[in-house]
Amino acid sequence: MKKNVFLSALAAAAVTATGALADGHGGATLAAVKDRGSLKCGISTGLVGFASQDANDEWEGFDVAVCRAVAAAVLGDPTAVEFRPVTNKERFEVLNSGDIDMLSRNTTWTFSRDVDLKLEFVGVNYYDGQGFMVPKELGVSSAKDLDGAPVCIQSGTTTELNLADFFRTNNISYQPVSITTASEAQQAYLAGRCAVYTTDASGLAATRASFENPEDHVVLPEIISKEPLGPLVRHGDSEWGDVVRWSLNTLIAAEELGITSANVGELSAAPTENPEINRLLGTEGNLGEMLGLPADFGAAIIQADGNYGEIFEKYIGENTPIGLSRGLNAQWTDGGLLYAPPFR
């Protein structure tokens, strides 16, 4: 009897194990999202302006807006998102294991992540670089003066690698204080466990904005790395990668073409003079169909939260406490790096 139980358990285990094998996700993510009726989107564990919860526990922010855009494109409903906060350390594991459909959380596009970790970056939603923040009272004015400082870094990031390189090439030393999340880093920095906090400059601005006395802290002038941050998906499902890529491009192109949340209703009601606007909003051509999405997916994206520029101003722009200027993240027509490929 006992043996029988054991053997059947064994058989069951074998079946489920092989079952898991058969259930691959090549090309299937879009169908899975449609079936489920919601998008599983990995975001950061909390960084004001990029991903944070409002008074009603709703996630909002610059990175969250990308998730909402994809949900609007695929499901026509920007609220049909299951948010999954993930730490820097676990984000790629969670994505690769299939727990989430996409990741949108201050993640730098690098060679080894793209190639070796088998991830597919679909574009850049914020061009950033790594900076340093120190208490003003120290009177430090350059990162080269940080010799011997204890530095808070989040583990599992490009930050910790850049930091090691920067100090080594400048022949100065530091004491790494390793931290898991942005909120812990903030607490450790304020308690003096580290005299310096380093991360992406946008993250520094967001962290500083949430301090009680932001003016007591300065962000040093040096930017020691390139950090192109963007949304990403797993390797092996290019169709899904296309959906996320062109949702992001829609946000960017809409700004260039002057489509805003205010005029999108009017512009998508009937074909306009501009054929690219028409194709993007689905009043001409069949771009939606090519992606496996409704024809008006572009209109749905802009209706959700506006175009790239609107999202930027709403969550992290100059009129928010975070106060980031467009800088590199202006449209190419304004001297920035944002350049969406043509919708045709």
Place this chain on the structure above:
Amino acid sequence: MSLIEDRPDSGFTLSKLFNDSRYRGYTFQVIAGIAIIALIAVLIMNATANLERLGKDISFGFLEQPAGYDIYPKLIPYTSQSTHLHAAFVGVMNTLLVAFLGCIAATFFGVVAGVLRLSNNWLLAKLMAVYVEVFRNVPVLLWILLIMQIVAISFANPLDFKGDEPAETLLWGMFAFTTLGIYTPAPVWNPGSGIVVGVFIASIIAMVFYAKYRRKVLFDTGRMLPGWPVMLALFFVPAILAHFVMGQPVGVDYPQMGFFKFEGGALIGGPLIALWLALSLYTGAFIAENVRAGILAISKGQTEAAAALGLRSNRIMSLVVLPQALRVIIPPVISQFLNLTKNSSLAAFIGYQEITGTLMGVTLNQTGRSFEAVLLGMLIYLTISLLISFGGNMYNSSVKLKER
């Protein structure tokens, strides 16, 4: 007797494999063995197939690549240019450090609490009972986080020690309690220190011999030579004498506030303190129970007999009860040491960079080699555990009942 021999041998049939008690045991063992191997094979095949689907292979080549990140604390030389394998070693050393310190402290807490819990002093006994129950019944991770929080809240910001009129000053000019950790004076080994250390080691050896000699005199003549005074003198006097004779080569380096943090002295990092204290208090509570059980296992008759011989109560404990109790206490304590060592992996939650933080944390994350890193990590924990068991069992057999 002859009944069995006379039974006609009907030869071997297949059904005997199941019906004959001589073979049945083997049959089922073989079946179970095959089943287990099959299960493992299925799991491995599934894992490799899944990795393949992701376009990943299994390879340990990443261990030879430069790690690229820095580690603190490090007991062996390491830079960000060292390999991932090297980073793993730094992590192993940090695991061993906290396990070693933790086992010592846990044994101390455990023995004290276990013995005092049986004391006739009502208050002491109850206090120890409270300690044991409080620590045993709350997950150790919560203790680690709590102590880390206490360090963060109650210790001072190191920058407060700066300036002409600092908000904080060193305790006795020697100790600084900061959120970064505790700074203490550190010894400086100037030339000639080797001799002082040599003398110190020699006096430790002398202490062992003196203890043996004292015992022999006691057994041979019944005369009791002085114990503690001689031991203490042996411990301190020769080394201190050597230090002065050699012209005071062993110096002290006091912590001094630098620009960002203290320079000089030694830093015992906050995460290490939190992890070490939490693990040893928690494990100490379990060891206390093992100690109490061991003592209670010795029959009261032993105590009474010893008392009848005129032994005082602390002698009864150290000469009669404890040596016998040790046989009961040691095996479960070994497994407590193993628990402590494995629980040290919770360090990842507070940023103490041991093997889970380096190999199975940053390395895993930066290289994406999760399968390999975890496999290697398991192997490392297994090795450490086996070594601890081995050492413990050796000690156990040295104290166990010698049968003559």
